[in-house]
Amino acid sequence: MVANDGSREEDGSAPQQLLTVSGIVKEFPGLRALDDVSLDLASGEIVAVVGHNGSGKSTLVKILAGIYTEDAGEVHLANDAGEQSELYVIHQDLGLAAELTAIENLGLSRDTGIRGLFPFRAGVERAHARELISRFGEPFDVDVPVGTLAPAQRSIIAIARALDGWAHPHNVLILDEPTEALHASEVEVLFAAVRRLAAAGAGVIFISHRLDEVMDLADRVVVLRDGAKVADESTATLDHDRLVTFVTGVTKEEEEHGTSGRTVGEIVLDVTGLSGEAIEEVDLQVRAGEVVGIAGVLGSGREALPAMIFGTEECTEREFALAGEPYERRSPQESIRRGIGFVPGDRAKYGSVRPLTARENMTLPNFSELTTPFGTVDERAERRHAAQLIAEYGVRPPRPEQVFSQFSGGNQQKIVFAKWLRNDPSLLLLEEPTQGVDIGAKRAIYDAVDRVASAGTAVLVCSSDAKELVRLCDRVLVLRDGRVGAELSGDSLTESRLIMEGYGLMSEESK
Numbered sequence: 001m002v003a004n005d006g007s008r009e010e011d012g013s014a015p016q017q018l019l020t021v022s023g024i025v026k027e028f029p030g031l032r033a034l035d036d037v038s039l040d041l042a043s044g045e046i047v048a049v050v051g052h053n054g055s056g057k058s059t060l061v062k063i064l065a066g067i068y069t070e071d072a073g074e075v076h077l078a079n080d081a082g083e084q085s086e087l088y089v090i091h092q093d094l095g096l097a098a099e100l101t102a103i104e105n106l107g108l109s110r111d112t113g114i115r116g117l118f119p120f121r122a123g124v125e126r127a128h129a130r131e132l133i134s135r136f137g138e139p140f141d142v143d144v145p146v147g148t149l150a151p152a153q154r155s156i157i158a159i160a161r162a163l164d165g166w167a168h169p170h171n172v173l174i175l176d177e178p179t180e181a182l183h184a185s186e187v188e189v190l191f192a193a194v195r196r197l198a199a200a201g202a203g204v205i206f207i208s209h210r211l212d213e214v215m216d217l218a219d220r221v222v223v224l225r226d227g228a229k230v231a232d233e234s235t236a237t238l239d240h241d242r243l244v245t246f247v248t249g250v251t252k253e254e255e256e257h258g259t260s261g262r263t264v265g266e267i268v269l270d271v272t273g274l275s276g277e278a279i280e281e282v283d284l285q286v287r288a289g290e291v292v293g294i295a296g297v298l299g300s301g302r303e304a305l306p307a308m309i310f311g312t313e314e315c316t317e318r319e320f321a322l323a324g325e326p327y328e329r330r331s332p333q334e335s336i337r338r339g340i341g342f343v344p345g346d347r348a349k350y351g352s353v354r355p356l357t358a359r360e361n362m363t364l365p366n367f368s369e370l371t372t373p374f375g376t377v378d379e380r381a382e383r384r385h386a387a388q389l390i391a392e393y394g395v396r397p398p399r400p401e402q403v404f405s406q407f408s409g410g411n412q413q414k415i416v417f418a419k420w421l422r423n424d425p426s427l428l429l430l431e432e433p434t435q436g437v438d439i440g441a442k443r444a445i446y447d448a449v450d451r452v453a454s455a456g457t458a459v460l461v462c463s464s465d466a467k468e469l470v471r472l473c474d475r476v477l478v479l480r481d482g483r484v485g486a487e488l489s490g491d492s493l494t495e496s497r498l499i500m501e502g503y504g505l506m507s508e509e510s511k
Contacts, residue, residue, distance in 0.1 A: 015042035016078060018085050018203040019172050023073035026059050033059040035227045036073070041203040043170050046194065048206045048218035052247050052466070052499070055224040057207055061176050064205075065089045078170065088162040089174040094154055098147030102157050103129045105146055106164060132160040135196065138189075152189040159193060169201035176207045177298070191217050209297045211243055211503045225249055244496045248466070262474060264290040266324070268427050268458035269309070273318035278304040280482040286427065286458040291449065293469040294462040296479035297502045302462050303345065305479075306429040309460070310335050310342040312350075323426060336365050341420030343413075345432035345462075351416045352404050359386035359400040362419045389418040394444055410441025417448055428452060430461045434468060446471060466498040478502055 019041040026034040034056045041047050051057050062068040064075060064087060078085045096105050103122075106129050129142040133156060140153050149157075155178055162173060175194070179187045194217065198204050208214055214221060215235055223231035223246040231246040265288035274282040278301040286292045296302035307313035311330030320327050322338055335342070344350040352361050363382050386400040393414045395407070404412060413434070420428065433449070434442040449472055453459050463469050469476050475489035478501040486501040488494075 015044055016170060017042055018078045018170055019087070019205075020076040021060075021064070021073070022076070024060070024063060024070045024075070025072035026056075026063060026068060027071050033227050034063070034070075037224065037227070037229050038073075039222050039229065039232065041172060041205060043201050043203055044198050045220065046198050046204045046206055046218050048208060048214040048221045049224065050208060050211065050214055050221060050243070050247060051224035052209075052464075055247075056227040057224055059227075060224070061089065061174060061207060064174060077172065083168050083170070085171050086166070087172040087174065089176065090155075090158045090162055090178060091176045094158040096146050096154055096158060099145050101144060102133070102140075102142035102146055102149075105157055106132060106161050108161070129160075132164055133157070135160070135163075135193075152187070155190050156193055159197070163197070170203075172203045172205065173197065174205045174207065177209070178206075179208065179210060179213060187213065209503065211240060211247075211500075215240065215243070223247060240500070241496075244499055248495050248499060262289050262291070262453060264288060264474070265456060267321075268323055269460065270321040270324075271309070271317055271319070274305075274308060274315055274320075275317065276304060276308050276313060276315035278482055279308065279315065279479075282477075282479070282482075282484055284460075284477070286460050288426070288456045288458050289453055290475075291453050291459040291461060291473045293473035293476035294460065294479060295464075295466065295469055295476050295498050295502055296485075298464070300479040300502065301482040302464070302479050303431065306342060306344070306431045306460065306462050310340060310429055312342075336423075339423070339426035340429065341365075341423065341425035341427070342429045343416055343420060343431065343433055345435060347412055347416050352412065354405040355403060357401050357403055358390065358395065358407065358415050359383060361404050361415055362386050362389050362400075362422065365419060366423050385422075389422060393418045393448065408441075410437035410444075413437050413441060414444060417445060421448065421452060424455075425452075425457055428457050428459045430459065430463075432463055432465075433461065434463075434465070466495040466502075469493075469498060470495055480504055 017040055021037065021039045024034050024037045025032070037056065037060060039047065039049075049057055049060065059068065063070050077087060097108070100108075103125050107125060126142060130139060133139060133142065140149065146154050146157055159173070178190060191213075194204055194206070206214070206218055215238070218235055220232065220234050221238060221243065222229060223243070225247065230249070267285055268288050269284065269286040271282070271284045274284065278299075280301075282301075282305070284292075294302050294305055304313060308315040309330075311332050311334065320330075322340070327338065332342075348354060353364070359382060363385065369381070369385070383400055387398075389395075390398045390400060395411050395414050395418070404415065407415065430449070434445050437445070449459060449461070461469065461472055470493055473493070475487060476493055476498060477484050478486040478488065478498065480502065485504070488497060488501065
C-alpha cells in the first residue's frame, strides 16, 4: 500500500501504476475545459481530485468514463501479465433502482451468460450478495428495497456492484461526490470500505468538494483550476489553508474583501424557519438597497432557496413577509404581481421561451404597459420597448426580432435580466446569474445588479462563485446541509473564507 508520504510499499517494491493520464485537452465552443492535464494512480493509492466550480473535474471524470473523447492526450490503464486493469465509476446518484433489493441491484450489471437460461437461485444470489457486502464492514438486510436503506448502505451496494466479478484486485474505482447525501457517521462507514478496497490493491480516485474529507481519506491531492492542474501534492505535506489557496488561486494577502457602501432601507423580505426538501429552518432578511448572497457547496440547499421564495418549489415556514405584508400562498403569478423578479440558474429551461424572439421574451411577465384598450398587445409599442431594453443592456446583435435561442449565452442572460428589471422589482432573486457567460456579459450583469440595488431593489444572489459573491454582496449567508452555518460581511467576506465555511472548515487565523 502507498504510504501517506508517497513512499514505496512496506516490502520495498514500487507500487504498480494502474492509471496514467497524459496531457489531456478537451475543448467546447468558446471554452477549454481541460488544458494539458496529467495524473497517475498507483495500486493501493487513494488520490483526491478537487477544484472549485468550473475547474474541469466533471469533464475529466467523463473522459475517464468514456462519455467524452479527449481532443489531445491519452488515458492508459495498466496491463500486468496479461491482466488488463479496468475502470469503474460510481456517480453521485449511485445508479441504483430504489424499489429493488440489494440482491436484485447487484445482479443488474452481472453477465449471467448461460446461467441466465436457468431459474433464479435465490439462496445462491443471497449468499453472494452478503459475501460482497461483508467485504466492506457490518452486514445489513439484502432482501429489502434499497430505497429503505441508509445512504451509506446504498453507497456500499453501488461499490459492491462495481467490484462484483473483478478478475483481479488491481482495478481503478472512481467515486464522484459519494458523500453528498451522507451524515458524518455514514461517511466513516463508506471511508472504511474504500480503505479496505485500496488495501486489497485497487486504485481509487475520489472526487469531492469537501476538503476536510479529502484530507482525511486521500494519500494525495490533485487540484484543478480553470481546466489546468495547479497542484499534485501528498496530504502529509498539505494543510487546509494551502489547499484552499490552490483551489482559489488567491492568497490571503491578495484577496478582496467585501464592502458595504450602500444605503439600505426597510426590510423587504423577512422569512423565519424556511424549510423544504433541501432547506431546514433558514432565517433570512433582505433590505431595500441591499445585496445578500447565499453560498454553499452543491447539495447545501443554496440552489433551492430562490425557487422556494418565488413559489416554484414547495416549502414551509413559520413566518414569511414581503414589504411587511404576510405572503403565505406563494405562486409565480402572485410573486410577479407583488414585485418579485426571478432569474433562474437554467435560463434555457426556466428563464425563457427559446423559440420566441428577444422582443417576446422581454415582455412576457407584464403586458400592462403594452396593451390596447381592447386588451390586445400593441406590437408597435412592444417593439419600441424591446429596442430600448436591448440598447440599455447592450444586447448583441441588437435585433429584437431575432429568436432567443440564436443569441450567445451572455446575450441570452442579458435578455432574461432585462425581462425582469423592466418591471422595477422590489425584490430580485438571482440564481447563478453569470453562469455560462463571457467576461463582458458578466461585467454588464454586475453593473446592472449594482444599479438596481442603488435604486432601492432588495437583491438575493445564490451563487457557487465565491469571487462573484465577494464582488456583489454586502453580506453572505453560508449554507451547510440545509442550514445557515455562517454569515460573513466586511473584512470577513473573502473568497477563501467563503470556501472554507462552505466546506465546514476554519483556518487557525479565523477561529
